[in-house]
Amino acid sequence: MSDAIVDPRYxxxxxxxxxxxxxxxxxxxxxxxxxxVVGVVFGIIYWLWSNTVHNLEVRRIATxxxxxxxxxxxxxxxxxxxxxxxxxxxxxxxxxxxxxLKVAVIGVILATIIGTFIGIARLSxxxxxxxxxxxxxxxxxxxxxxxQLLFWYTILQGLPGxxxxxxxxxxxxxxxxxxxxxxxxxxxxxxxxxxxxxAGIVLAWLxxxxxxxxQMADGQPRRIWPAAVALIFGLPVAVWLALGAPWTxxxxxxxxxxxxxxxxxxxxxAALLTGLVTYTAAFIAEVVRAGIQSVGLGQWEAAQALxxxxxxxxxxxxxxxxxxxxxxxxxxxxxxxxxxxxxxxxIGYQDIVSIANTTLNQTGQAIEGIAIIMAVYLxxxxxxxxxxxxxxxxxxxxER
Amino acid sequence: MKQVxxxxxxxxLGAAVVASVMALPAWAQPAGGSPTLxxxxxxxxxxxxxxxxLAGFAQPDSRGEWRGFDVDYCRAVAIALFNDPSxxxxxxxxxxxxxxxxxxxxxxxxxxNTTWTLSRDTSLGFDxxxxxFFDGQGFMVKASLxxxxxxxxxxxxxxxQPGTTTEQNLTEWARAARxxxxxxxxxxxEEVVGAFVAGRCDAFTTDVSGLAAVRxxxxxxxxxxxxxxxxxKEPLGPLVRHGDQAFADLVRWTHFxxxxxxxxxxxxxxxxxxxxxxxRPEVQRxxxxxxxxxxxxxxxxxxxxxIIASTGNYGExxxxxxxxxxxxxxxxxxxTTPGGQQYAPPFR
Numbered sequence: 001m002s003d004a005i006v007d008p009r010y011x012x013x014x015x016x017x018x019x020x021x022x023x024x025x026x027x028x029x030x031x032x033x034x035x036x037v038v039g040v041v042f043g044i045i046y047w048l049w050s051n052t053v054h055n056l057e058v059r060r061i062a063t064x065x066x067x068x069x070x071x072x073x074x075x076x077x078x079x080x081x082x083x084x085x086x087x088x089x090x091x092x093x094x095x096x097x098x099x100x101l102k103v104a105v106i107g108v109i110l111a112t113i114i115g116t117f118i119g120i121a122r123l124s125x126x127x128x129x130x131x132x133x134x135x136x137x138x139x140x141x142x143x144x145x146x147x148q149l150l151f152w153y154t155i156l157q158g159l160p161g162x163x164x165x166x167x168x169x170x171x172x173x174x175x176x177x178x179x180x181x182x183x184x185x186x187x188x189x190x191x192x193x194x195x196x197x198x199a200g201i202v203l204a205w206l207x208x209x210x211x212x213x214x215q216m217a218d219g220q221p222r223r224i225w226p227a228a229v230a231l232i233f234g235l236p237v238a239v240w241l242a243l244g245a246p247w248t249x250x251x252x253x254x255x256x257x258x259x260x261x262x263x264x265x266x267x268x269x270a271a272l273l274t275g276l277v278t279y280t281a282a283f284i285a286e287v288v289r290a291g292i293q294s295v296g297l298g299q300w301e302a303a304q305a306l307x308x309x310x311x312x313x314x315x316x317x318x319x320x321x322x323x324x325x326x327x328x329x330x331x332x333x334x335x336x337x338x339x340x341x342x343x344x345x346x347i348g349y350q351d352i353v354s355i356a357n358t359t360l361n362q363t364g365q366a367i368e369g370i371a372i373i374m375a376v377y378l379x380x381x382x383x384x385x386x387x388x389x390x391x392x393x394x395x396x397x398x399e400r
Numbered sequence: 401m402k403q404v405x406x407x408x409x410x411x412x413l414g415a416a417v418v419a420s421v422m423a424l425p426a427w428a429q430p431a432g433g434s435p436t437l438x439x440x441x442x443x444x445x446x447x448x449x450x451x452x453x454l455a456g457f458a459q460p461d462s463r464g465e466w467r468g469f470d471v472d473y474c475r476a477v478a479i480a481l482f483n484d485p486s487x488x489x490x491x492x493x494x495x496x497x498x499x500x501x502x503x504x505x506x507x508x509x510x511x512x513n514t515t516w517t518l519s520r521d522t523s524l525g526f527d528x529x530x531x532x533f534f535d536g537q538g539f540m541v542k543a544s545l546x547x548x549x550x551x552x553x554x555x556x557x558x559x560x561q562p563g564t565t566t567e568q569n570l571t572e573w574a575r576a577a578r579x580x581x582x583x584x585x586x587x588x589x590e591e592v593v594g595a596f597v598a599g600r601c602d603a604f605t606t607d608v609s610g611l612a613a614v615r616x617x618x619x620x621x622x623x624x625x626x627x628x629x630x631x632x633k634e635p636l637g638p639l640v641r642h643g644d645q646a647f648a649d650l651v652r653w654t655h656f657x658x659x660x661x662x663x664x665x666x667x668x669x670x671x672x673x674x675x676x677x678x679x680r681p682e683v684q685r686x687x688x689x690x691x692x693x694x695x696x697x698x699x700x701x702x703x704x705x706x707i708i709a710s711t712g713n714y715g716e717x718x719x720x721x722x723x724x725x726x727x728x729x730x731x732x733x734x735x736t737t738p739g740g741q742q743y744a745p746p747f748r
Contacts, residue, residue, distance in 0.1 A: 060642055061503060062523035073568035075560070075583035085571035150591075157598035176599050177557060256555035257602045258582065267600065268584070348586035348595065354562060357496055357587075361563030364524035366500050 052367070067363040068093070074358050076350050078266055089359050096355035097376055103272055103351065104338040104380065110277045111337060112330075115284025122289050133285065140282040146343055149275040153347040156267035162258055171251050173259055176267060180252040183263035189243035196239040197232065204228040268349040272341065280337045284330065291326035292318070323395050331388035335381050342377075352376050434646035436508055437481075437698065445487045448474035449507035452492035454589070455613040456725045457513055466490045469721040470511035472711045473532060473638055476654050477509065480703040485710050496563050496587065499524055502641060509651060511638040513607065515565045520639070529652035531637045534731040534741055536630035537569050538608040540615060543625045545602060550577070550629035556602035557582040559592050566606050569632040589614075603627075607634050609727055616725035650697050656744035657704040660686060661713035663734055663744065668712040675705050686747045693747060714742060 019027060056063055072092040073085050080098045083091060121133040140148075157176050160166070165175030171182040184190065204227065211222040252262030295318045303317040304310075344351040353373055360369025440446050450458035450470050458468040475485040491507050498514065501507045503525060513535075514520075516528040539558075541547050550573075558581045560567050567585070574581055584601045586592040593614050596604040604611070608630060615621045638655070640648050661667075664683050666674050675687045685691040688701030695701070711717055718729065733740030 058643070059503060059525035060522070061525040073571050074562070075567060075571050075574075075581075075585065077583045077585065085568075085575070154598075157595060157600050161599050257553075258555050258557060260555070345587050346591065348584055348591075350585055354585065354587070358562040358567065358585075361496050361499065362568065364499055364503075364520070366503075 056367075062363070062365060063367070064365075065368055067359075067365055067368070070363075072359070074355070074362070076355065078269060078350065089363070092355055093352065093359065093372060096350060096352035099349070099355075100338075100341055100344075100351040100353075100376070101380070103269065103276065103341050103344070103349070107273055107276045107280070107337050107341065108334050110273070111280040111284055111333070114277060115281035115333075116288050118281060118285035119288025119292070122285060123292060137282045137285050140278055145275060145279050145340055146346060148279055149271060149343055149347050152271035152274045153267065156271050159267075162254065171249075171262065173252060173254075177258055178264050178266040178270065180259045180262050180264050182252065183250045183261075185246075185248040185250050187246045187248075189240060189246050192243060193236045193240045196236040200232040200235040203235075204231045207231070266349075268344070268347055271347055272344050272349045276337050276340055279340070280333055283333050283336075287326055287329045287333065288322075290329075291322035291324075294325045295321045320395060324392075327388060327392045327395065331385060331392075334384050334388065338380055338384065339377060434644050434698070436641065436644045436647040437650070440481060440508055444482070445489050446474065446478045446481060446509070447489045447491060447507045448477075449491045449493040449498055449501050449510040449512055450474065451512050452494055452589075454513065454610060455617050456609070456721045456727065457613065458490070458492075458511075467721070469533070469717060470513065470638075472717045472721070473511040473651075473655070474509070476658065476707045476711050477651055479707045479710050480650060480654055480697075480699045483700075483706055494587070495561055499526075502526065502639065505641075508647070509638055509640045513610065513636050514639055516635045516637055516639075517565060521642075525642045526639045527642045527648045528635075528637050528639050529648045530655035531635040532655055533609065533636040535607040535609050535634035535636050537566055537605060537632040537634055538611055538630050539603045539605050539627040540596075540611040540624055541603045541627065542599075543623055547603075547625075547627070550627050550631065551579060553581060553603055554579045555581070557584055557600065559584045559586065559596045559601035559604045561585070561589065561592050561606065562587055564606075565632070565634070570605055573631040607636070609636075609722070612726045621726075646698060650699065653697055654707065655714075657686065657707065657747075658711075658714040658717065659734070659742050660744040660747060661704070661708050662715040662742075663736065666708055666713055667716060668709055671705050671708045675702075682747050 019025065021028060023029060053063075068090040069088050071086055072089045074092060075085055076083055076092060076095055078099060079095045080102060081091075081095060083095050118133045118136060121129050122137065124130045124133070156178075159174060159176040162173070162175045162177050165173040165177075165180075167173055173180040204224075207227050208224050211224050215221055250261050250263075252259045252264075254260075299317055299321065300313060303313040308316065341351055342353040345354045345357065348354075356369045356373045356376075359372075360366045363369075448471075450466065450468070453459050454468070456468055458466060458470045461467045471490065474488045474490065478488040479485050481487070491501065493501050493507070493510070493512055498510055498512055499520075502510050511532075513533075514528075515535075516531065520526055521528055539550050539553065541553075547553060558570065560570055560583055562585045567583075570581075570583075573579075582601075584592075584595060586595055593604065595601060597618070604614070606614075608626065611626050615624045615626065618624060638651050640651055660682075661671075664678075664680065664686070666683065666687070671687070674683060675689060678684065678687075681690070685693055687705040688694050688703065692701065694703050697703070712720070715729075715734075718732065729737075729740070731739060731741045733742065735741060735743040
């Protein structure tokens with residue numbers, strides 16, 4: 001929009017006036033006030049900082065981040081990277097950050113899917129469907145999240161013990177210790193397969209772009225999906241077969257007190273994820289409903305009058321306009337979900353807050369611990385904001 | 401403070417958080433006198449950090465009045481200062497916020513099942529004047545589990561509270577004993593006990609005294625077994641901020657006074673009569689009849705006599721709060737009995 005037409009009156013520069021060193025000069029007054037305000041703000045920050053440092057010193061409270069390299073000695077139940085209590089606090093905190101991301105990323109994806117579904121259901125012409133969706137939204141929105149988390153955790157604790165666990169399918173056990181499932185023994189070939197899925201998606205996207213360019217040139221629509229399926233599914237299968245098709249399953253089995261082997265979803269993680277997803281989905285549903293309703297009925301009718309099919313109407317006409325309304329509040333909901341995941345500490349899921357709290361308690365270095373928590377959430381939240389703002393700018397109405 | 405400038409950005413972030421609590425350095429200078437005692441006297445009440453609710457140690461009763469072993473230590477210090485056991489304001493603290501509360505001056509002292517360790521004594525900026533309770537970490541299981549020793553817990557899920565020495569003892573013991581376990585780490589005592597009772601974990605670990613307190617609070621205490629293994633030393637005691645020796649001395653000698661009173665047979669019932677009649681020189685000095693030990697501590701001569709008249713001696717406090725929940729004297733018996741470790745230096 002840099003070449004947009006600007007009113008010529010705004011292009012004219014104001015006449016230059018000499019700077020007079022006097023209180024009567026508006027610019028001098030402005031500079032004085034700004035220096036004063038900035039000075040006061042920095043003065044307060046400096047005072048808080050020096051006072052804290054002084055008091056810490058007087059009380060002989062250790063400071064600095066040296067403790068990060070000491071042995072942590074704290075047990076962590078769930079870790080995405082290998083972790084032993086003999087590892088350092090730094091590694092323990094990294095495990096905590098990954099645990100937070102594990103619940104935030106999956107939570108955001110699930111909440112978006114479920115929220116969109118409920119938001120559309122709310123607009124359904126079917127009385128029952130729309131009322132159920134409305135009831136869900138009202139009930140979930142009105143109950144504090146912490147209570148909901150404790151509710152889900154209590155429900156999951158009510159499951160039978162490991163020795164009496166539900167056993168619906170071979171290798172799957174549901175008990176108050178969580179859900180145990182068979183898992184694949186991971187090998188290099190599997191990593192290659194996953195990478196080839198990513199490669200397939202990129203290639204399919206490039207092919208789609210090419211096909212669209214051809215269609216623009218000669219007006220002939222081309223079928224994209226056969227090539228896309230071949231690239232996204234065929235390529236990984238071919239890679240997997242070429243690398244010897246490894247397929248070893250680790251079956252869980254009851255040994256001693258607990259199940260060993262396989263993979264597990266802990267009740268703590270399940271309760272936290274369920275609570276966050278159901279809670280945030282209610283808000284997302286309302287955002288989606290607002291977005292769809294913001295597109296005027298005339299747009300639907302105009303699109304249909306052009307002869308577009310209903311799928312195309314949604315994809316080409318309604319959705320691009322609805323997304324403009326949906327994306328900004330959606331960003332807030334994603335941020336909320338991420339920050340709300342810090343309630344994990346109440347139900348024993350070891351996220352960054354839980355582990356940093358323990359760290360600051362064992363080392364006594366509260367300021368450093370709080371600073372780490374703040375830095376982590378700031379980084380995650382700013383990343384989400386940056387991505388969503390970029391996406392928002394991309395889909396924004398391009399004015400001509 | 402060389403490290404400070406290196407991380408000044410982080411520090412400033414964090415400083416803004418806690419500086420508001422630490423902003424007024426009323427007692428920041430430890431030189432001469434006792435800033436803590438001055439602040440307590442000026443305020444008229446002692447502010448004492450206690451457990452937010454642990455049967456036997458600190459718990460509000462049905463009338464909302466705090467009762468317990470640790471609570472009586474707070475009251476004893478208040479009696480020494482004000483001759484009034486009600487001149488205490490109790491601040492419930494969790495395992496997580498107790499140290500910050502003391503560091504920041506929110507409380508004058510902590511009497512809250514806190515283990516004396518080197519790092520807490522030094523880098524956290526505290527002093528541990530005395531060991532009021534010798535404890536050790538143990539395990540509790542459901543009797544129906546059929547486990548008799550801790551080593552049989554291999555592969556078990558173990559419930560533990562975060563941020564305490566308990567957590568670190570557990571991992572160190574597990575490594576040495578070659579026991580693998582799945583931790584279930586929950587912050588609040590009520591919730592971690594709830595998870596244990598619901599069967600989320602096979603065992604619950606904390607100090608043995610804490611296990612006894614939790615067991616006594618269950619509907620059916622007999623359904624739970626405390627395993628005989630004790631995996632750590634947990635010397636629990638009151639703590640104060642480092643640098644205020646006068647206040648630390650008062651807390652220390654309050655504890656020794658309670659122990660010495662038991663040793664000399666001074667009880668709440670007979671303290672008046674002993675003050676008047678007992679001829680033993682040390683008893684006379686303790687109860688303020690002769691000498692000026694009270695003055696040396698900065699309190700009036702009859703300080704200990706008044707404490708004992710109100711709370712009773714160490715043995716009486718123990719019998720009132722801890723014996724009912726099934727805790728034996730064990731190492732907390734007087735040094736004069738076999739196995740006992742409670743010992744008071746001479747009142748001279």
